[in-house]
Amino acid sequence: MDDNKTSHIKHTPGYGIYILVWLALVTLTALTATVAGISFGKFSIAVALVIAMIKSYLVLSEFMHLKFEMKAFRIFVLVAILFFLLLIVLLFQNYSYY
Amino acid sequence: MSNSSVALDGKGKLPSYLIDQGKRKGLLAWLLSTDHKRIAILYMIGVLSFFAVGVSLGFIIRLELLTPQGTIIDAQAYNEIFTLHGVIMIFIVVIPAIPAIFGNFFLPIMIGAKDVAFPRLNLLSWYLYIIGGTMILLSMVLPGGAADTGWTFYIPYSVRTGTNMIFTLSAVFILGFSSILTGMNFLTTIHRLRAPGMGWFKMPLFTWSLYATGWIQLLATPIVGITLLLVIIERVFGVGLFDPTLGGDPMLFQHMFWMYSHPAVYIIIVPAMGVISEIIPVFAHRTIFGYKFIAYSSIAIAVFGSMVWAHHMFAVGLSNNAEFIFSLLTFLVAIPSAIKVFNWTATLYKGSIELEAPMLYALAFIFLFSIGGLTGIIQGALNVDIYLTDTYFIVGHIHYVIFGGTGMALFAALHYWLPKMFGRMYNKKVAKVAFWHIFVGFNILYFPFLIMGWLGMPRRSYHYLPKFQIYHIIATVGSWILVAGLLIMFINLLRSLRTGEIVTENNIWGGESLEWKVQTPPITENFEEIPEVTAAPYEYKDNDEPVLEKEEVN
Numbered sequence: 335m336d337d338n339k340t341s342h343i344k345h346t347p348g349y350g351i352y353i354l355v356w357l358a359l360v361t362l363t364a365l366t367a368t369v370a371g372i373s374f375g376k377f378s379i380a381v382a383l384v385i386a387m388i389k390s391y392l393v394l395s396e397f398m399h400l401k402f403e404m405k406a407f408r409i410f411v412l413v414a415i416l417f418f419l420l421l422i423v424l425l426f427q428n429y430s431y432y
Numbered sequence: 433m434s435n436s437s438v439a440l441d442g443k444g445k446l447p448s449y450l451i452d453q454g455k456r457k458g459l460l461a462w463l464l465s466t467d468h469k470r471i472a473i474l475y476m477i478g479v480l481s482f483f484a485v486g487v488s489l490g491f492i493i494r495l496e497l498l499t500p501q502g503t504i505i506d507a508q509a510y511n512e513i514f515t516l517h518g519v520i521m522i523f524i525v526v527i528p529a530i531p532a533i534f535g536n537f538f539l540p541i542m543i544g545a546k547d548v549a550f551p552r553l554n555l556l557s558w559y560l561y562i563i564g565g566t567m568i569l570l571s572m573v574l575p576g577g578a579a580d581t582g583w584t585f586y587i588p589y590s591v592r593t594g595t596n597m598i599f600t601l602s603a604v605f606i607l608g609f610s611s612i613l614t615g616m617n618f619l620t621t622i623h624r625l626r627a628p629g630m631g632w633f634k635m636p637l638f639t640w641s642l643y644a645t646g647w648i649q650l651l652a653t654p655i656v657g658i659t660l661l662l663v664i665i666e667r668v669f670g671v672g673l674f675d676p677t678l679g680g681d682p683m684l685f686q687h688m689f690w691m692y693s694h695p696a697v698y699i700i701i702v703p704a705m706g707v708i709s710e711i712i713p714v715f716a717h718r719t720i721f722g723y724k725f726i727a728y729s730s731i732a733i734a735v736f737g738s739m740v741w742a743h744h745m746f747a748v749g750l751s752n753n754a755e756f757i758f759s760l761l762t763f764l765v766a767i768p769s770a771i772k773v774f775n776w777t778a779t780l781y782k783g784s785i786e787l788e789a790p791m792l793y794a795l796a797f798i799f800l801f802s803i804g805g806l807t808g809i810i811q812g813a814l815n816v817d818i819y820l821t822d823t824y825f826i827v828g829h830i831h832y833v834i835f836g837g838t839g840m841a842l843f844a845a846l847h848y849w850l851p852k853m854f855g856r857m858y859n860k861k862v863a864k865v866a867f868w869h870i871f872v873g874f875n876i877l878y879f880p881f882l883i884m885g886w887l888g889m890p891r892r893s894y895h896y897l898p899k900f901q902i903y904h905i906i907a908t909v910g911s912w913i914l915v916a917g918l919l920i921m922f923i924n925l926l927r928s929l930r931t932g933e934i935v936t937e938n939n940i941w942g943g944e945s946l947e948w949k950v951q952t953p954p955i956t957e958n959f960e961e962i963p964e965v966t967a968a969p970y971e972y973k974d975n976d977e978p979v980l981e982k983e984e985v986n
Contacts, residue, residue, distance in 0.1 A: 406623055417651045417738065424739060425687055428754040 544627020
């Protein structure tokens with residue numbers, strides 16, 4: 335069980351990274367608000383979702399320390415995300431194909 | 433029966449977990465204990481008490497349905513009682529039953545750990561369970577009366593009924609948290625606390641089943657939590673999420689409800705399958721057939737079982753695309769379940785089968801679950817399902833799967849592990865008498881459901897056409913036999929705790945997994961020393977019945 339090798343003590347990031355990530359999140363939020371005003375047609379939702387995904391990635395990897403955690407934790411989160419995606423895909427089989 | 437020559441026996445008995453060893457004594461030592469075994473016993477008291485309430489409610493329903501018009505209660509009371517029966521049996525009895533009682537007690541022992549990964553969360557989950565369960569009971573006596581929507585809380589009625597909906601929904605929400613904590617605890621325990629040498633494929637199959645269940649509990653339960661919360665918000669603020677008169681979508685509620693509640697069927701049945709996978713090889717004296725297939729099929733059930741929820745909604749007007757996909761996936765989920773059934777029967781083949789009480793219940797599980805599973809496949813076919821939706825066929829199917837499956841596995845587990853947990857043996861003859869009452873009563877009660885459902889008897893109906901009365905009378909008589917069997921069984925088990933023959937041997941039934949190598953009843957820390965695991969969990973070559981070797985010679 336090589337899962338036991340946790341390493342977040344030696345990898346604690348400094349405040350600098352947190353501030354950078356926070357700035358990135360604020361910028362991306364501003365970007366979402368800006369592009370909402372531009373008409374991309376049916377791609378508007380896709381653009382908003384892509385930006386939201388980037389933001390989620392930053393929060394998960396930096397603020398929630400997933401970047402420094404062992405593989406099992408990352409797999410747990412990945413499974414949860416895949417499960418959620420699966421539910422959405424199946425749910426939309428009902429709503430998109432009348 | 434074999435007497436194992438394993439470690440602890442020769443050194444004299446150590447004080448078991450049943451004896452208070454900390455600074456607290458008596459009731460407090462139980463209510464504040466973080467020992468997984470004591471929490472398991474607390475859960476057992478809770479689950480079996482609520483089971484008694486659920487059975488009583490079911491018994492009243494059956495009495496009421498003796499005649500086509502009202503018999504002993506009025507229509508409103510009938511609606512409340514069948515709702516309570518469903519809510520109690522599903523959310524408070526069968527969902528926690530096997531994982532929270534036997535998973536809690538035996539999972540750490542089976543993988544060679546001293547406790548679960550988060551003992552305090554474990555105790556918290558029990559308190560949440562008791563709070564949720566008590567709230568459901570309180571909803572009966574508070575002004576407004578118990579919820580009358582059926583256990584599925586379908587919109588729009590659940591937004592409009594004047595009964596104690598918010599109270600009931602909050603209770604189920606809290607019960608959900610209890611379930612999530614248990615699942616999370618088991619997953620972490622299995623990942624982090626396995627003894628040296630306990631590789632993934634050396635784990636007993638019960639552990640595998642709890643692993644698959646843990647994932648479903650962790651991923652699916654939050655969905656029902658948030659859904660029920662949204663119904664509360666809908667009732668209080670009238671936001672219009674689900675209510676069509678406010679612009680909401682009632683089908684969205686059904687989707688979100690079944691996204692959890694169908695996988696919940698697998699939270700209910702997969703641990704039961706784990707129990708059966710433990711019992712069959714022990715009482716057939718054979719190494720389990722297809723260990724890896726059974727292990728993987730638990731995971732496959734968890735995965736496919738999460739993708740079939742809309743088969744509960746074939747009659748509500750899904751898109752053709754959704755109907756096709758969900759019907760196909762429903763047929764696919766039958767495959768891993770069938771793999772298990774075939775592997776169990778293959779294990780029995782040429783085994784030296786001992787028909788002790790746990791084995792009888794395990795065989796009953798295979799028989800009744802097969803009927804439950806096959807009637808499920810019938811409903812997976814779109815056209816047939818349209819005809820069968822909301823008939824007694826569904827009620828028969830759910831009882832064959834859940835009571836015939838998980839109920840029988842729960843009784844099997846009680847007869848298999850209770851002597852280990854308390855160090856006392858029940859009366860084996862009485863246990864068999866109880867079994868036959870339960871098995872016969874069960875089929876007389878529920879098989880007529882399938883027939884009258886096929887003939888068009890609608891479910892949840894207070895009045896019915898006189899032509900169905902004969903089936904209802906047969907079913908009600910079956911309920912009397914079944915309840916008699918349950919009474920005999922529980923009295924026998926309860927009596928054994930006080931006056932049963934004392935069991936001293938570690939290996940009561942001749943099992944090979946780790947729980948049979950520790951003291952009976954186990955010590956607080958489970959093991960004097962954490963064991964080094966070298967053998968697979970079902971190696972029967974060294975047992976007193978070397979069936980495998982004989983076979984190899986043949």
